[in-house]
Amino acid sequence: MAAEEQPSRKSYFFGKGYRDLGNTVAGAWVRNFQSIGKYKAHISNLDFDGGKIIAVFGFIVNGLAILAVFIFGSIITLLMTLANVVILLGFMLLVYIAFSLIWTVDRIYLIKNRIFTACHECKEKSLIPTYLCPQCGAQHTNLTPGVYGILKHTCTGNGSGPCGAKLPAVFFNGRRELQSECPHCGHPLMDRETxxxxxxxxxxxxxxxxxxxxxxxxxxxxxxxxxxxxxxxxxxxxxxxxxxxxxxxxxxxxxxxxxxxxxxxxxxxxxxxxxxxxxxxxxxxxxxxxxxxxxxxxxxxxxxxxxxxxxxxxxxxxxxxxxxxxxxxxxxxxxxxxxxxxxxxxxxxxxxxxxxxxxxxxxxxxxxxxxxxxxxxxxxxxxxxxxxxxxxxxxxxxxxxxxxxxxxxxxxxxxxxxxxxxxxxxxxxxxxxxxxxxxxxxxxxxxxxxxxxxxxxxxxxxxxxxxxxxxxxxxxxxxxxxxxxxxxxxxxxxx
Ligand SMILES: Nc1nc2c(ncn2[C@@H]2O[C@H](COP(=O)(O)OP(=O)(O)OP(=O)(O)O)[C@@H](O)[C@H]2O)c(=O)[nH]1
Ligand SMILES: [Mg+2]
Ligand SMILES: [Zn+2]
Ligand SMILES: [Zn+2]
CATH class of the missing domain: 3.40.50.300 (P-loop containing nucleotide triphosphate hydrolases)
Incomplete structure (x- = not known):
């Protein structure tokens, strides 16, 4: 739905959510292997020249611990990772369903009402014109529900600095009031989703x-x-x-x-x-x-x-x-x-x-x-x-x-x-x-x-x-x- 990169912040689950998941998973595995390292250190500190039995016992205990961490720790970390992925995917799916639904409603509204913009200058037709951020003028070429937000997109600026303006992305919350221009020739439009x-x-x-x-x-x-x-x-x-x-x-x-x-x-x-x-x-x-x-x-x-x-x-x-x-x-x-x-x-x-x-x-x-x-x-x-x-x-x-x-x-x-x-x-x-x-x-x-x-x-x-x-x-x-x-x-x- 959003093929073109937009000057907007991606919604958590499609932007930062990915990165956070990656960090959490990597962190869990690192901690898992860190605890293996701890037992390894114990083994290398054993004094085999001193009390042999104690040392052998320590070797066995630590060896078993390493094995346990390796097997069970990995299983648990794997399960945790999976749970994490499933939860994130679940939320992504929910958000995906939500924006797809609203996107569809928006499309149906436009098409059913036969709304489009016919550029009065170059005469090209477009369903969604390029909308301009009221704060910074950044060009939003696809201001519709999607990975950048369901009802609103948060503008990231026009390149010369951050913005943060919240732009309505659906027909029912004020998108038509935004200034727009023709995506083909850049001429200012006054069409207002008519x-x-x-x-x-x-x-x-x-x-x-x-x-x-x-x-x-x-x-x-x-x-x-x-x-x-x-x-x-x-x-x-x-x-x-x-x-x-x-x-x-x-x-x-x-x-x-x-x-x-x-x-x-x-x-x-x-x-x-x-x-x-x-x-x-x-x-x-x-x-x-x-x-x-x-x-x-x-x-x-x-x-x-x-x-x-x-x-x-x-x-x-x-x-x-x-x-x-x-x-x-x-x-x-x-x-x-x-x-x-x-x-x-x-x-x-x-x-x-x-x-x-x-x-x-x-x-x-x-x-x-x-x-x-x-x-x-x-x-x-x-x-x-x-x-x-x-x-x-x-x-x-x-x-x-x-x-x-x-x-x-x-x-x-x-x-x-x-x-x-x-x-x-x-x-x-x-x-x-x-x-x-x-x-x-x-x-x-x-x-x-x-x-x-x-x-x-x-x-x-x-x-x-x-x-x-x-x-x-x-x-x-x-x-x-x-x-x-x-x-x-x-x-x-x-x-
Ligand atoms: N009698 C009469 N003459 C007309 C009428 N409409 C247009 N004309 C004549 O036709 C001429 C051309 O009319 P326009 O409306 O300018 O024609 P157009 O098709 O826009 O012409 P272009 O823009 O040059 O392609 C005018 O100068 C009038 O003399 C009409 O209803 N009655
Ligand atoms: Mg004429
Ligand atoms: Zn145009
Ligand atoms: Zn902006």
Whole structure:
């Protein structure tokens, strides 16, 4: 359980206990042989030239004593040694059982609650982060019940001096309050043993990923959480700054370009992260929404692997309908100059292939794993052109009211219309590719801004149900707490 050496004192039975046992056993044997030496000395002091009989008698007595000590003394010492070993082993076993039990309880708690840390910097996953000693900052890489202590570890210091701080080593005695850092990149973490919900938003350049995240974040925090009286806590000051940007963009109807870090060692995705604290969520939820720069999918940069795909709870795949040649051709005359400037030009099939390759890379080619992650395919910018009339609310309500059988659920109807839209516009290959690879998929149509950019505050349409569907698929508590439909006409079925 504790493979790596920790800066903590080992528990008595696994550290000092061994040494004490060794010393006791060695001491007993030394004393045993010392008493033999005593009788040997008696023999060598015998005066055979004086009273022969007495000397012979003394020789016999001392010889017998040596024999007795040698035989019985050794037997007794052996028995004592064995008793000592058995008692120590017994205690070791007890302690071993105790820490194994508590270790197991701790693991079950973490796994059952789906608690882990998803580093918001390097995106690597870890079950137990590196915890820092509050007194000396020593790095405890395995602060769990074990040979270093069952409930608490005693810190031995960071190398520059002794420490002695007692660190809680289990979920129930305060470990989550300790400062922690990512075991992979050393970045400070604020996760506090929360349940993460990780959703990457992917798609080519300018498809509207950042606008989607802006619309979702603002409306979720201000409207959904506000209504439900969920407390939203910022992850750290960097994420608070992102939220200030989000609010600014939301109010003006703009989006900022997702910058791709020039530093090759840094991943080119930024997470917007916040905690949801409410009685319904125990432990707290930690939302990570990843905004990934569009070039990651178009440049085919080999270093660009997004680690969060390995453990994410669902993926938002955004499509710019005007990047589909047939759609662009049909509606271009209706688009505003801002809309034309903002059209994503990358080819959708290229992006899905590059995405599938990246997904394979991180999940180690496991088709099984790939096919089980829920995928929300989102056709964006439906305020533009005549798209509302094809896949938006107008089209969906029209079909639902048409009297045709089978169209009684808003989101099922929209899902159907989106698929039809893709087929009608020459995207059948893409559609088949996606639905074959991802068993749990659903199509949505949305407009994040609600109108062309920079023309006033966002008026999002259809953004929230996308994330609601993904959250509800991933988290039973969320499904229970957020089953009402805040932003839509009808509740939607989950698959
Ligand atoms: N009409 C309309 N335009 C939108 C909408 N969302 C995004 N856009 C346009 O699309 C452009 C790109 O949007 P972003 O959200 O920045 O796209 P992105 O996918 O984050 O792009 P990169 O970060 O560069 O990969 C914006 O400048 C807008 O012009 C929308 O809901 N309606
Ligand atoms: Mg962006
Ligand atoms: Zn990290
Ligand atoms: Zn310490």
């Amino acid at each position: 349940v993460p919900l990780c959703i990457p938003v992917i798609g080519g350049r300018s498809v509207g990923k950042t606008a989607f995240i802006t619309a979702f974040s603002r409306d979720f925090i201000e409207v959904v959480a506000g209504k439900k009286k969920w407390e939203i806590l910022p992850y750290n000051s960097e994420k608070s700054a992102i939220y200030r940007e989000i609010l600014k963009d939301y109010n003006t109807g703009s989006t900022r370009m997702t910058e791709r870090s020039l530093d090759r060692n840094k991943a080119s995705s930024v997470s917007f992260s916040f905690f949801i604290k409410a009685p319904e969520f125990n432990p707290e939820r930690l939302i990570h929404i990843y905004d990934i720069a569009g070039e990651v999918f178009t440049d085919n940069n080999e270093n660009e692997v997004q680690k969060q795909y390995e453990y994410c709870h669902g993926i938002v795949f955004m499509l710019d309908p005007f990047a589909i040649p047939a759609v662009r051709y049909k509606y271009e005359h209706l688009l505003s100059p801002e809309d034309i400037a903002g059209i994503g030009s990358a080819d959708i099939n290229g992006i899905i292939n590059s995405f599938l390759n990246k997904l394979r890379e991180v999940t180690g080619l496991s088709e099984q794993k790939m096919s089980s992650v829920p995928l929300a395919l989102v056709i964006a910018k439906i305020d533009s052109g005549g798209l509302d009339n094809e896949i938006g609310k107008t089209a969906v309500t029209r079909l639902m009211n048409s009297g045709s059988a089978g169209y009684d659920d808003f989101y099922d109807t929209q899902d159907y219309l989106c698929r039809k839209f893709l087929v009608d516009n020459g995207m059948e290959g893409f559609l088949n590719n996606i639905t074959l690879k991802f068993r749990r998929n659903r199509f949505f149509a949305c407009s994040a801004i609600g109108h062309p950019r920079d023309k006033g505050a966002y008026r999002p349409e259809g953004v929230m149900p996308v994330v609601q569907w993904l959250f509800n698929n991933a988290d039973a508590a969320m499904l229970k707490a957020w089953n009402d439909v805040t932003f839509s006409a009808k509740p939607f079925a989950l698959n």
